[in-house]
Amino acid sequence: MIHITYLIPSLGIGGSETMLLKLAEHTNRQKYQLSVITFWQENTLAVRFNALGIKVYQLNRPKSIFPLQTILQLRHILRQLQPDLVHAWLYPAFLFSLAIVGRSFRPKIIWNIRHAPDCIESYTGKILGWFCKKMVFYMPDAVVCCSQKAAQAHQVQGWQTPMYCIPNGFVLKERRPTKASNEGIRIGKIARFATAKDHETFIRAAAIFKRSFPQAHFILCGKNCDVHNPSLVHCLAQHAVQEAFTLLGEQSDATTVISQLHICTLSSFTEGFPNVLGEAISQGVMCIATEAGDIPILLGDKQWVTPIGDAQALALAWQNFISLTPTQQASVKTRQYERLQQHFDIQKIVQKYEQLYGELVDC
Secondary structure, eight states: OEEEEEEESOOSSSHHHHHHHHHHHHSOTTTEEEEEEEOSSOOTTHHHHHHTTOEEEEOOOOTTSOTHHHHHHHHHHHHHHOOSEEEEESHHHHHHHGGGOOSSOOOEEEEEEOSOGGGOOSHHHHHHHHHHHHHTTTSOSEEEESOHHHHHHHHHTTOOSOOEEOOOOBOOOOOOOOOOTTSSOEEEEEOOSOGGGOHHHHHHHHHHHHHHOTTOEEEEESTTOSTTOHHHHHHHHHTTOGGGEEEEEOOSOHHHHHTTOSEEEEOOSSOSSOHHHHHHHHTTOEEEEESOTTHHHHHOOGGGEEOTTOHHHHHHHHHHHHTSOHHHHHHHHHHHHHHHHHHOBHHHHHHHHHHHHHHHHTO
């Protein structure tokens, strides 16, 4: 049996953490023994891993503390586990994977990039990315990227290493019946409030759309998407759409929110391979989004992919879909679902990871 230890900064609610959970759920447990180590204190999803019989080692270190103590703890745990392969997710985990290097113990190492470089907004994150770029030639045995656009952007920045592109995978669900979309239109965006997610374009598009569809309602779900965020509240007031919006904040289970929508949208100016759109398609919800990251590859049909930052185009795409007959809407959603099924079914994605694991461990 091959023992794999995943390193990830935390197991909070997020796209990377959710994808790791899906990967763990569908990996062949007869062949692979799995364990997880987290460094920081936000670990909402840890209970889901434990329920699968996967041990999660939570170091629970505040982000502000110099990581020497964390590195020592990590080395101690890894020496106990003796994994065959360490799979590190996100830049901070790449840094901590340096703790593995030693004469007596050297498992295979994978770095898993989950975002484009311009998704990193903090100065600390940019410095960490620069350091990882310098180490990538010496440290990991393989680098995986969830997005073709993100892989290309990293290589342009100087990541001189081959990258395996393995997209996110999705569990296909029974699709809901098509809703009549001429009344009570609900359009939602599920993303944390951050510059890269460009909530302002979504809000401007909502203001434009309501001129033709005054009954439309909009839902924002994600970290800091609530009434306690002054920037968000000000933007809604600026465009006079406060009454048309419901702000849900962060939710532990976004699938319930998605199921209420006629259209799920991302208006980001940068993305990797967004989980939320795939989750929406898997439930039979229509997706319309900007051409950030690998969104065009996920959605396929250019009609439902709009230019970044173009609120007018986004509102028009919503209108074009809502103006279709119920039969036409069902046909569009079926094509999105079939594309997801053909290329991004979770079982096919897990097979790609397992193939890589086998190649590395057998070397």
